[in-house]
Amino acid sequence: xxxxxxxRGVLPLAVAPAQKLVFRAASGRGADDFYLIGRTxxxxxxxxxxILHVVDGEVxxxxxVDEPLNDLHVGRxxxxxxxxxxxxxxxxxxxxxSYPLQRPTRGRPWWHGIGGGGDRVLVWGxxxxxxxxxxxxxxxxxxxxxxxxxxxxxxxxQGLRLWMLVCGDRVGAVARFDxxxxxxxxENQVIDAHxxxxxxxxxx
Numbered sequence: 001x002x003x004x005x006x007x008r009g010v011l012p013l014a015v016a017p018a019q020k021l022v023f024r025a026a027s028g029r030g031a032d033d034f035y036l037i038g039r040t041x042x043x044x045x046x047x048x049x050x051i052l053h054v055v056d057g058e059v060x061x062x063x064x065v066d067e068p069l070n071d072l073h074v075g076r077x078x079x080x081x082x083x084x085x086x087x088x089x090x091x092x093x094x095x096x097x098s099y100p101l102q103r104p105t106r107g108r109p110w111w112h113g114i115g116g117g118g119d120r121v122l123v124w125g126x127x128x129x130x131x132x133x134x135x136x137x138x139x140x141x142x143x144x145x146x147x148x149x150x151x152x153x154x155x156x157x158q159g160l161r162l163w164m165l166v167c168g169d170r171v172g173a174v175a176r177f178d179x180x181x182x183x184x185x186x187e188n189q190v191i192d193a194h195x196x197x198x199x200x201x202x203x204x
Contacts, residue, residue: 025070032056037051037069037072049064065091071113073114083111111128128146144177159179170192
């Protein structure tokens with residue numbers, strides 16, 4: 001649950017850590033209706049995952065997926081998508097189907113996240129931005145022109161528009177797709193720092 005807004009001072013929070021699962025990611029419509037990925041606490045990396053549907057603070061459903069999922073996206077039609085280190089997993093109607101991921105640039109693939117907006121499902125990572133075309137994940141069009149050393153570490157989608165945090169050697173910048181083309185990144189938009197996440201609030 002979200003903490004209360006602190007206007008001034010410190011708000012103590014009671015911590016109640018999960019005893020059986022370590023939660024890796026969440027996705028959903030809001031704080032009262034969302035999904036969680038859980039993995040067995042202290043277990044090896046290749047353990048199965050548990051997807052929990054939480055409604056009004058209570059677990060409504062629980063699905064076990066025989067895949068070590070690291071990230072989660074729930075489409076507007078209720079289809080659940082999970083991400084492993086090598087492939088994406090679609091969970092619908094109680095069945096799971098895997099889709100291999102291939103990096104279009106040179107180098108070792110390293111996937112950071114899965115998400116999307118509307119009917120679009122995207123996967124991003126080092127030197128790669130992929131989109132699901134209905135049967136497989138293919139390079140996003142138009143090409144974002146990522147080079148071998150750049151990583152997409154975070155992405156936000158609103159309809160057909162995209163904002164993605166692209167990082168290189170200790171610098172980063174936000175690349176913007178306006179639903180037609182990628183906007184140019186100017187030198188004064190480059191941030192000299194180690195960046196790890198991105199959020200877009202009311203299109204800003």
